[in-house]
Amino acid sequence: MCLGVPGRIEKILNDDDPVFTVGLVNFGGVTREVNLAGVKDPKVGDWVVVHAGFALNRLKEEEAMEVFEYLEKISEYGRMEIEEG
């Protein structure tokens, strides 16, 4: 139900009122019209997470690797704790 799918903005159709700004978003090849009211200053090329035709937020690309780095981080802490202890 709350499924949000990441996609990339291909085109922005601006509106005077940002609540009605619409963009074309590409989801792995399939393009859909999406309401971009929830994204501040949307730009072509931005990744957004879309749910039911609405972009919930921008996807932060720098943070996207965190899930892979967390294990290294905690095993490093682990070592530090052991060395300090």
Add this chain to the structure above:
Amino acid sequence: MKYVSEYRNAETAGRYAEAIAAAVTGPWKIMEICGGQTHSIVKYGIDRLLPDELTLIHGPGCPVCVTPVEMVDQAVRLASMEGIVFCSFGDMLRVPGSTDDLMGVKSGGGDVRVVYSPMDAVAIAENNPDREVVFFAVGFETTAPVTAAAVLQAERLGLGNFSMLVAHVLVPPAMELILSGKENVVDGFLAAGHVCTVMGYREYEPMAEKYGVPIVVTGFEPLDILEGILMCVRQLERGTTSVENQYVRVVTRDGNVTAMDMIRRVFQVTDRKWRGLGTIPDSGLKLRKRYAAFDAGRKFGVGGHSVEESESCMAGSVLMGRIKPGECPAFGTECTPERPLGAPMVSAEGACAAYYRYRPYGNPGGESA
């Protein structure tokens, strides 16, 4: 697909499972409060990767499942009316009301249409000025901004033939209900990633402190869930009770302020009945007075009745984490996705449906059988 498939990496998942096993002394019970997470957990067998000391409990994280019978009955009445085009997300169609479901109305000739977005329902209203178009607004905080956007759009277009039946529910009051219960068994929470994408996680901070539970905002993919579990377990083992954010690529502490403003502009908080759980104070959204013209219940005079829920469905106990779906006597016998007794058997994110699909033989999973 980028930003999806890499979070299903089996090798990293295995390393997470090892890290969790190494960290747990337990026993701990962690509840996920998002149907998307429940679906992933059962589908990928994440609970089976975990040590016995750790149990995952599936909370009331599916808005379809908690939509009260009364609301489904109202939807059925509206959809049966002459001249109405009734638009709904697909997973509401088989949710049983007290006598019929929307699928029944559709096969009986009613104009029931499945839409991907409430915006599609607005477009249908725009293109069919001689018909009344009603949208069934079901969902958590995740869906509320787009429902609000649909109301604003219909207002701007001056559509007098668009209205909605609003069944929106809010997650934190349900978590509070679970935590404050005498029989509460939950030691820690995985909070719903996309609900927090909209709302942020400030409102969980007082809850974590008051009830002494760690709360980890978590995404949906297998690695997200495993990382969320590891973060939660590390807190439980250390005895800390903070709110942490696993889903940093999308969620911020303050949430999406614009989206929250849209919700506030159109809706106000109200008490709401949850299927299986009863009425929870301040746990739903309804249209503000200013937008009363878009209220389908008012417009067509449906509502105001109340019904008893089926006694053979144990959805309440499933949603509170007291039993696993396979422990319900009706599971897989009287109750199947084709002939559901309760809503958790309908939605792909309902715990009963997820177990039926991936564990049809009723293995409790997680708890030792």
